[in-house]
Amino acid sequence: MPKSVYIHIPFCKSICSYCDFCKILYNEKCASLYLDNLEKEIKERYKNEEIETIYIGGGTPSALSIENLEKLFKIIKIFNLSPSYEFTFEMNVSDINKEKLELLKENKVNRVSVGIETVNPKYMKFLNRYNYKEDVEEKITLLKRYFSNINLDLMYAFQGETLSDVESDLSFVINLKPQHISIYSLIIEEHTKLYVDKVKPIDETLERDMYYNIIEILEKYGYNHYEISNFSLPHYESAHNLVYWNNERYYGFGLSASGYIDDFRYTNIKSINMYNEGIYKHEEEKISKRIDMENELILGLRKIKGISKKHFKDKFSSSIEDNFDIIDLVKNKMLIDDGENIYIPKDMLYVSNSILVNFIGGSND
Amino acid sequence: MDKSHIRNFSIIAHIDHGKSTLADRILEKTHAVSEREAKAQLLDSMDIERERGITIKLNTASLKYYYKGEEYLLNLIDTPGHVDFSYEVSRSLASCEGAILVVDAAQGIEAQTLANLYLALDNNLTIIPVINKIDLPNADIEKVKKELIDLIGFDDDEIVLTSAKTGVGIEELLNRIVEKIPSPTGDEKAPLQALIFDSIFDPYRGVVISTRIFNGTLKVGDTIKMMETGATYEVVELLINTPKEVKKTTLTAGEVGFISASIKSISDVKVGDTITLAKDEAKSPLPGYKPMKSMVFCGLYPIESSKFEDLRDALAKLQLNDASLVFEPETSTALGFGFRCGFLGLLHMDIIKERVTREFNIDLITTAPSVVYEAILTNGDKILVDAPTKMPDKTVLKEIREPYIRTSIFTPSEYIGPIMELCQNKRGIYVSMDYIDPTRVNIHYELPLSEIVYDFFDKLKSFTKGYASFDYEMIGYKPSDLVKMDILLNGEIIDALSVIVHKDFAYTRGRCVVQSLRKSIPRQLFEVPIQASIGNHVIARETVKALRKDVLAKCYGGDITRKRKLLEKQKEGKKRMKQVGSVELPQEAFMSVLSMDSED
Numbered sequence: 001m002p003k004s005v006y007i008h009i010p011f012c013k014s015i016c017s018y019c020d021f022c023k024i025l026y027n028e029k030c031a032s033l034y035l036d037n038l039e040k041e042i043k044e045r046y047k048n049e050e051i052e053t054i055y056i057g058g059g060t061p062s063a064l065s066i067e068n069l070e071k072l073f074k075i076i077k078i079f080n081l082s083p084s085y086e087f088t089f090e091m092n093v094s095d096i097n098k099e100k101l102e103l104l105k106e107n108k109v110n111r112v113s114v115g116i117e118t119v120n121p122k123y124m125k126f127l128n129r130y131n132y133k134e135d136v137e138e139k140i141t142l143l144k145r146y147f148s149n150i151n152l153d154l155m156y157a158f159q160g161e162t163l164s165d166v167e168s169d170l171s172f173v174i175n176l177k178p179q180h181i182s183i184y185s186l187i188i189e190e191h192t193k194l195y196v197d198k199v200k201p202i203d204e205t206l207e208r209d210m211y212y213n214i215i216e217i218l219e220k221y222g223y224n225h226y227e228i229s230n231f232s233l234p235h236y237e238s239a240h241n242l243v244y245w246n247n248e249r250y251y252g253f254g255l256s257a258s259g260y261i262d263d264f265r266y267t268n269i270k271s272i273n274m275y276n277e278g279i280y281k282h283e284e285e286k287i288s289k290r291i292d293m294e295n296e297l298i299l300g301l302r303k304i305k306g307i308s309k310k311h312f313k314d315k316f317s318s319s320i321e322d323n324f325d326i327i328d329l330v331k332n333k334m335l336i337d338d339g340e341n342i343y344i345p346k347d348m349l350y351v352s353n354s355i356l357v358n359f360i361g362g363s364n365d
Numbered sequence: 366m367d368k369s370h371i372r373n374f375s376i377i378a379h380i381d382h383g384k385s386t387l388a389d390r391i392l393e394k395t396h397a398v399s400e401r402e403a404k405a406q407l408l409d410s411m412d413i414e415r416e417r418g419i420t421i422k423l424n425t426a427s428l429k430y431y432y433k434g435e436e437y438l439l440n441l442i443d444t445p446g447h448v449d450f451s452y453e454v455s456r457s458l459a460s461c462e463g464a465i466l467v468v469d470a471a472q473g474i475e476a477q478t479l480a481n482l483y484l485a486l487d488n489n490l491t492i493i494p495v496i497n498k499i500d501l502p503n504a505d506i507e508k509v510k511k512e513l514i515d516l517i518g519f520d521d522d523e524i525v526l527t528s529a530k531t532g533v534g535i536e537e538l539l540n541r542i543v544e545k546i547p548s549p550t551g552d553e554k555a556p557l558q559a560l561i562f563d564s565i566f567d568p569y570r571g572v573v574i575s576t577r578i579f580n581g582t583l584k585v586g587d588t589i590k591m592m593e594t595g596a597t598y599e600v601v602e603l604l605i606n607t608p609k610e611v612k613k614t615t616l617t618a619g620e621v622g623f624i625s626a627s628i629k630s631i632s633d634v635k636v637g638d639t640i641t642l643a644k645d646e647a648k649s650p651l652p653g654y655k656p657m658k659s660m661v662f663c664g665l666y667p668i669e670s671s672k673f674e675d676l677r678d679a680l681a682k683l684q685l686n687d688a689s690l691v692f693e694p695e696t697s698t699a700l701g702f703g704f705r706c707g708f709l710g711l712l713h714m715d716i717i718k719e720r721v722t723r724e725f726n727i728d729l730i731t732t733a734p735s736v737v738y739e740a741i742l743t744n745g746d747k748i749l750v751d752a753p754t755k756m757p758d759k760t761v762l763k764e765i766r767e768p769y770i771r772t773s774i775f776t777p778s779e780y781i782g783p784i785m786e787l788c789q790n791k792r793g794i795y796v797s798m799d800y801i802d803p804t805r806v807n808i809h810y811e812l813p814l815s816e817i818v819y820d821f822f823d824k825l826k827s828f829t830k831g832y833a834s835f836d837y838e839m840i841g842y843k844p845s846d847l848v849k850m851d852i853l854l855n856g857e858i859i860d861a862l863s864v865i866v867h868k869d870f871a872y873t874r875g876r877c878v879v880q881s882l883r884k885s886i887p888r889q890l891f892e893v894p895i896q897a898s899i900g901n902h903v904i905a906r907e908t909v910k911a912l913r914k915d916v917l918a919k920c921y922g923g924d925i926t927r928k929r930k931l932l933e934k935q936k937e938g939k940k941r942m943k944q945v946g947s948v949e950l951p952q953e954a955f956m957s958v959l960s961m962d963s964e965d
Binding site for chain 2 (some may be wrong): 006053184185204207208228229245250252256258259265266294295298299302332335342349351352356360361
């Protein structure tokens with residue numbers, strides 16, 4: 001039973017060089033039409049389950065005008081929200097203002113995620129993202145008056161970046177005292193400006209040093225490293241994202257959104273014109289039990305605590321060991337089995353694909 | 366058909382001198398194929414042949430040709446062109462009375478032109494010299510004519526000028542075949558003697574034999590007997606290839622064709638054996654072939670160990686029409702169960718590897734090719750060492766000998782310097798140099814065979830911009846100061862990476878090998894020390910650094926499907942690698958041990 005909802009708002013006011021999400025430049029009319037179709041899609045698919053987490057991401061959801069935001073929140077009222085819900089809304093620094101924050105607050109948003117990425121002027125042009133320290137400080141201070149569960153996103157591993165550059169971005173963000181920090185190494189994905197510009201990734205050893213340095217600093221400041229790229233103060237883990245990593249069911253609504261309902265993982269169409277003509281779904285794949293078990297490991301081992309052996313056995317009526325050959329991995333210290341959980345040790349996190357690749361192999365029938 | 370109207374012949378040439386195109390033109394000229402069917406190079410029926418432009422498997426075509434109003438049957442027996450396949454060439458030639466010697470009008474005589482010519486002369490064949498590609502802008506017909514006259518001793522008026530591309534001279538060539546090549550002799554009433562010169566395995570017919578009838582008559586329904594193996598079968602079909610299959614009721618002395626007799630057991634048919642009739646046996650078999658000695662050995666191991674039996678089956682099927690392939694089971698601590706295979710040369714090895722992978726769908730790891738050494742023990746025994754791991758311990762070893770070859774390197778004289786330098790670096794001993802004309806020479810060196818199995822030919826080509834051609838003959842064994850060099854990964858000796866090297870070159874080789882291994886072994890999750898050692902003495906060391914980063918930084922909702930694809934791709938890459946102890950090795954790593962290019 002799905003208990004989570006992801007809603008994609010594909011509009012942005014400018015395009016960042018690294019972004020390979022589905023996005024288009026903001027247009028008031030187009031956005032309004034989009035919301036009409038979003039409503040239709042939700043009504044078509046949603047079966048009134050109780051919803052524990054909602055995540056509105058993008059794109060830039062905060063780029064919507066007040067009118068369109070009101071329209072969006074009216075749609076959200078369709079959902080039957082659980083009493084202990086988490087409702088996250090993604091914002092750009094420049095969109096943070098009293099009016100929008102009040103509207104969010106009135107409409108049950110209780111968690112805000114802000115993309116900072118960097119406050120170092122050296123890399124703003126590179127990312128095509130301009131968040132100056134002074135602005136960020138002012139806006140986050142305002143934001144904190146309304147919300148007490150805030151995530152800030154950071155990035156690292158830009159061309160030319162040094163360990164101390166990473167540290168100064170990081171200490172700036174720590175000083176803002178958010179409840180949650182996500183920090184990602186830059187990935188040069190196809191179909192991005194960086195890729196077209198043939199930007200090369202930085203030296204792997206340096207990148208690895210940055211990563212482990214980040215963990216050390218954040219842990220020192222009381223942030224709990226709970227997923228490869230995510231940190232939080234105690235009890236502020238992202239409940240919504242944990243649904244993904246726990247391989248649980250969720251709805252995805254909107255352009256290019258994906259979801260996992262019953263035995264199907266599906267992805268919506270990526271063309272705004274087709275979406276606005278009422279064609280939502282693009283492809284779906286039936287998930288066999290074997291693939292589901294593989295996904296349980298591939299996703300679950302992103303969590304620092306790993307996977308509960310008992311939970312796995314309860315869920316699939318068969319143990320991890322019965323389905324995967326983990327003896328050698330445990331012997332070679334690529335996996336730790338502490339009796340209750342199976343997890344990837346910290347020093348192996350940055351090469352975790354080399355471990356996960358051992359779990360791939362099932363066919364989807 | 367009356368024997369006097371049959372001509373059996375082959376075409377011999379240096380590689381790329383246009384043999385296959387000439388064969389195609391002959392087929393067209395004799396109307397054996399319509400233009401529509403005239404796919405490029407018809408006789409090369411295997412994919413690999415067509416891709417590599419090399420004729421590997423023998424093929425025979427029976428063609429009708431009218432000369433002065435009379436019908437003749439021309440049997441064209443195709444031969445492979447590469448030096449590695451001289452054994453198959455001689456098999457083909459034993460079934461012919463004549464051979465067309467093709468020389469490229471721009472290249473002139475090359476190393477294999479001579480090698481193949483000598484094979485033909487050994488078989489007492491009538492030779493028709495042909496200068497082909499006369500349409501080329503850089504053709505130098507007079508110069509090539511002079512070479513044929515001066516070097517081999519042909520008369521000016523014997524030489525036929527052709528362009529297989531445009532068709533010029535083909536008719537003259539066909540007439541010359543009828544006029545000059547003797548018709549086959551033999552008595553159709555005598556007891557049957559038919560030479561098996563090739564065979565293939567057909568999934569529907571079983572083993573199909575290519576044969577030349579020397580004496581007697583063979584009919585459908587006859588019970589035949591293989592004189593060496595003693596096996597008997599009833600003839601189901603007799604066929605000729607025109608090059609469409611045509612069924613015949615009889616084959617008589619002088620004729621060439623195919624026999625299908627529901628032969629299921631591959632080992633009953635030995636190329637070179639003589640077929641006779643069970644009820645009227647010939648007194649003696651035809652002279653067969655000397656089994657060709659394998660020159661190069663290597664281990665073939667299935668990447669998936671469960672495919673060992675499939676590999677055995679594949680090798681047995683390939684051996685059927687490639688008697689020169691030998692194999693026996695071998696066990697390696699590092700690689701598990703596989704086969705030690707013997708080949709005529711490197712190209713032969715490559716082709717077998719490729720056919721196993723392509724036709725039988727078995728992914729392989731091959732160990733570095735090695736030659737056969739002779740070890741003389743202190744007790745006087747002589748043993749053959751065809752794998753480095755079989756090298757006897759030095760306490761019982763009196764002497765080790767290695768096979769030497771004598772080269773013929775045809776080259777424009779401006780490349781003499783680089784070629785001599787190359788040969789010196791390969792432990793060569795200079796013998797002599799013959800000037801073919803003021804601008805071309807034939808250089809003779811004596812070289813250890815082990816030095817040419819790896820990159821000699823590639824280097825020769827690159828040093829001479831492709832102008833040099835190369836052929837060699839075995840001249841026997843010479844004592845040599847050789848030692849076994851072991852390679853250790855993570856402190857463990859990997860038997861499949863051991864190699865036999867000359868003592869004086871061991872340090873340099875050791876350094877090259879570990880450097881090359883460092884480059885070919887992908888980063889692993891842990892640091893991998895690579896060492897080269899002789900005895901217990903480490904002579905070179907490198908380290909494969911540990912993998913630093915292999916992570917999906919971001920993975921949310923829809924990413925799982927995409928990320929799975931990434932992992933699946935990664936897994937495919939892993940599949941092509943062999944887990945050896947704790948290290949994953951790609952195929953290139955096994956060839957690295959032959960590396961001779963140092964970084965410093």
